[in-house]
Amino acid sequence: MMELQRPAALLTAVILMVVCSTAEMAGVRLVDGDGHCSGMPQVLYEGNWSIVDSVLFDYRNAMVVCRELNCGNAVNVTFRENVRKEDTNDAFLSIACEGKESAFSQCKQRDQDPLDRINNIIHSTDAICSDSVRLVDGAGLCSGRLEVKSHQSWTSVCETGFDQQDAEVVCRELGCGTPLTLQGALFGEGKHPFGTKDFQCKGTENRLLTCSTSEREEHTCALGKAVGLTCSEPDDVKLVGGSSRCAGTVKVFHTGEWRSVTAVQWSIKEAAVVCRQLDCGSAVAASRRSSGGPERPWSVQIECEGSESALRECRSYYNRHIWYRAEVICSDAVRLVDGAGRCSGRVEVKPHQSWTSVCETGFDQQDAEVVCRELGCGSPLTLQGALFGEGKHPFGTKEFQCRGTEDHLLKCSTSEREQHTCALGKAVGLTCSEPADVRMVGGSSRCAGNVEMFNSGEWRKVISDTWPMRAAAVVCRQLDCGSVASATNKKSAMDMRRPSVGVKCTGSESALRECWNTYDSGYQLEVICSDSVRLVDGDGLCSGRLEVKSHQSWTSVCETGFDQQDAEVVCRELGCGTPVNLQGALFGEGKHPFGTKDFQCKGTENSLLTCSTSEREEHTCAHGKAVGLTCQYVKLVDGSSRCAGTVMLYDKKWRTVEGNAWSIKDAAVVCRQLDCGSAVAVTNKNLEMTTSKDDVRISCSGSESGLKECAVHDISWSLSSAGVICSGLLVKPTISLSTTIRGSRDNQEPEVVRGDSFTITCSTQPQYPGGSFHLKLPWNNRSHTETAVNHSASFLFPTADDSHQGTYSCVYQNQVIFQTENYRVTEGQWPNMKWSHGSFIHNFTSESEPLSLIVTAFSRAEDQKDVE
Missing domain, CATH: 3.10.250.10 (SRCR-like domain)
Incomplete structure (x- = not known):
């Protein structure tokens, strides 16, 4: 036991060590231009001026450069001829900015294009700033x-x-x-x-x-x-080869010539920006078409958020390896503005090159049907004045008299309005349903099967990218089919007779057409949605507020009467493993009414609606009682704690993750998902070759909240199983207080009497032998250390005084030796990842809950006894 005295005076020598990294950008300049506000960008990096690779240098980058140099706005970005690295002594960097940074050094460095790295090529840029305006x-x-x-x-x-x-x-x-x-x-x-x-x-x-x-x-x-x-926006974008100036192949004017926009991925978001810039109404369709080969050594690849006013404000880079041209169809003369999506908003019409609002008086259901059809949406759902505000444009002088079958609103018959004004609150607001352009076929219900999308006048199979759960989440949401229960990239034969459409989704889109239209990966998307059960407003696919669909309407579920067995059925139905947290209002109250039934599941059922039910005594639910549920579909087995071991993924059953391609990025997602800190190492356990189809191969970016959001592939054989060791390996230690008179106390009302001796004890579960405890003291950020004996250590304070009052905590530290077949503690790129063999050592730490100690003149318990 260590005896501690707080010295009356403490002399501290502080040595301040500052480590400066030269591997940071320290400045930017423009060279070889007409002045300091135009020219080729260079950054001061590691003490030398380096060329900025133009592949990622766009208007967003130029905006930041101009801002840092006090050179006004970005006016133009042009590209120089390619430079081979052996022809210059300059270093080069690929930089990507968001456009809001105050300095170029705040932007992110990115990897160079692999083909350019192989060919030893640098692409340089010229940026022009406005300088004085x-x-x-x-x-x-x-x-x-x-x-x-x-x-x-x-x-x-x-x-x-x-x-x-x-x-x-x-x-x-x-x-x-x-x-x-x-x-x-x-x-x-x-x-x-x-x-x-x-x-x-x-x-x-x-x-x-x-x-x-x-x-x-x-x-x-x-x-x-x-x-x-x-x-107005610059006249640097046009659509060619279509039926009007508002439809066709996208061209941008760049470096003195019109160039095609290539589309490794192209979506309705990019199309919306094109239509907005050309004053062509709303985006109706976005597609790609093969160009049969590169038109130019460089073509523009663009990615937009959808809210930009011009295409040049989007993220753009230059890709000579993609041979697909982007195409757009705009509505031209009709649009919905200020709504929640492209199928809702205030109706505006352009009869003579000027936009006008439409008065609700005289605008009926047939007119609304034509507008919804013209915009590529479904049928009208809501038609109401001022639902989306009044707008800034004047009202038109015509009333539309559509039959409801026309393709364009301006083709409908019209009559002169008696009054050329419109009462306040009468600007037409319209909400159309989403178009019925997605379906699932070959499954057990409309909420399961192979995904197809209506595109270019026909139903096409949907080809997913390597993140099928993201696309599946959009499909289930669009079809009102609950949550994703499973999503599979099923290997698809390249049938040239059967057209397909490739999609790449983030998972947050409301409809599949909002995803990027991308290349054919050869994997057809097969989805099973939960149909009648979903978790919403959670942190991932398997957590959120529980909602149940009965008679085509969603209802919330009251915590009263909803138990562990019910939760087990929900987690199983959603393909989410087992319940780990069941708590009312954990994810908010929601907007749907509460159902009138209580579920009485045995826990073995496959769907919640097959469980027995009883009528709830009360049809209301107390505030804060909407069921919040978190399921866990990942676990670590055969390890020394819940934060280390072989990775198992639940997908209808527990499955092993293939280990050869397993990386630190993948492991980081597991550690985050299990609340186990960061990834320390990945392990790889050799297996005898098996042809079992229970294994999966996983690839993550590292930022996902759970493994289901990563790219998941079924594999027919595996040579190894994946494992992980997380930094949260050690169980959290406990801290307790005892005094010579009143005995042991935990951290409930911890107090000592001035002049008494007291002991603080740190302890942990018998997980690993040895280790040490550091007791953090409440003064001057000091701590004291003792070796752990029988997994605990005690710190004696002989005489309590006022200086001992404050917050204490125990930090347990242990050096753990791991014996494993294969391990890796750094990132690698499959299939060239290098594995180490044998054993490795890592220092782990874990800290207890704080203990707040009060020093009193006398015991509050004794004082209470005297009062009695």
């Missing part, structure tokens, strides 16, 4: 509050004396189209002072600072007069 706080690159840089300081511009000709010059200088809106304070007042000059441009100049100026009579500007400007 910028638009800030707007919705995109071509809108915002106007600011001008004079003498290296930014100033706001007063609306008084700033006219259309001045605006035309600004829009041209920023690489945008023509001025659309010029209005004071449209984008706020700003923090910079107003300039003292008025601009007097002719409208033909290329730069605002080359315009004539005059001294302003007043050097102040009235509130609300800071110039706000919106320019």
Whole structure:
């Protein structure tokens, strides 16, 4: 036992060690341009200026460079000829920015294209910044509050004396189209002072600072007069080969010529941006078509979030290896805006190149059916005025008189409206159902089978990428079929007579068509949805608030009367293993009413609705009693604790994970899912060759919340099983207090009397021999250490005083030796991963709950006794 005294004075020598890493970007510049605001980007890296590889360098990167250099807005990005690394002494980096970073060093470094690495090629870029003019706080690159840089300081511009000709010059200088809106304070007042000059441009100049100026009579500007400007988007995108300017193959104007947009993946999100930029209404369809070979050595690959105002604001990079062209169909003259998705919103119509709102008066169900059909949606669900706001456009003067069978709203008959105004709250809001463009065939119900999608006028089999659970989650959601019970990438014969559509989903999409349209992987998506049971608002596929569908309506489940046996059935039905947490309101209350039945499962049933039920006495449920459930479909077996062992995955039954391709990234997901900290090592146990189909091969990015979100493949044979050792290997130690007079106490109301002696004991379960305990003390971040004896250690304090009051905790540390056939503690890339053999050592730590100690003048228990 260690005896501890707190010294009256403590002299501490502190040595501050600062480790500076030179392997960070320390600055950026533009070289070989017309000035310091244009040219080829270079970053200061490891003490040398390095070329920025252009493969990932787009407008987002340029925005950050221009911002850091105080060079205004990004105007243009162009690409130089390829450079071979042996022709230059410069190093190179691939950098990807989000566009909001304040410095280039905050952007992420990425790996170079593997083929470029093999061919020893660098792709360089030229970026052009506006230098002395910028638009800030707007919705995109071509809108915002106007600011001008004079003498290296930014100033706001007063609306008084700033006219259309001045605006035309600004829009041209920023690489945008023509001025659309010029209005004071449209984008706020700003923090910079107003300039003292008025601009007097002719409208033909290329730069605002080359315009004539005059001294302003007043050097102040009235509130609300800071110039706000919106320019049209640049005329750098077009659709060709379609039935109109709003349909066809996507082309972008780049480096002096029109180039195709290639599509390793292309979705309705990218199409929505194209339609918005071309003022072509809503996106109706997005597809890819083989170009028969590369049109140019470089083609543009674009990925959008869907909210961008122009295609150049999306993530873009250059890919000469993809031979699929992107195609888009826009609605052209009809759109739904400000809604929750592309099939809901306020109706707007463009009869003569200007958008108008539609008045609810005279707009009926037949008109709504035509709009929904024209937008590629299902049938009308809700038609109501002002459901999505009033809008900013004037109301049209025509009333539509559709039969309901037309393909386009503007083909319907019209009549002149008696009144050219519309009462407040009467702008048509419309919600259409999602189109019936997805189905499952060959299964036991409409919620199980091979997935097919209606595309280009026919039903096509859906080919999934390597993350089938993500696509399956979207399918089950779109078909209102509950949660994913299983998803399989079934090997599909390449049948050229049977068209297919490849999809790549994130899992959050509301419909399959919102996923990227990607390449044919050769795996057909086969899905089983739970149909009548789902977990919502949880952390992953197997946790959330329980909802049950009865008579085609979803209901919440009350915790009262829902027990462990019921939970076992739900977890089994969802393919999620066993229940580990059952608690009311763990995932919120939800919006659905509570069901009127209590479930009485035995625990062996395969679906919840086959269990016996009884009528609930009360049809209401107390607040905080909506069932929250977490299931666990991963476990570690044959290890020294629940945080180490062979990985088992539940998919209708417990299955072994194949070990040869098992990586640290995969292990990290397991450790996170089991709340076991981080991955320390992966292990690989050799097996006799088997042809069992129970094994699976898993590949994760490392960021997933659970293994089901990773790429999972069935395999017909396996030579090894995967294992993992997590940092949370050690069981959490306990901490307790005892005094010489009152005996042992845990951390419930721990107190000692001033002058008494007391002992704090640290202990842990007999998991590993040896180790040591560090007692963290409440003063000066100090700690004391003792070797563990019989898995515990005691720390004696002879005389308690006020300085001992505070928070204590025990940290158990042990050096564990692992004997294993194969292990790896660093990341590797299959199939070239190198395994070590024999044994390895790792230091593990685990900390107890805190113990808050109170020092009193006398015992509160004794004081209470005296009172009695």
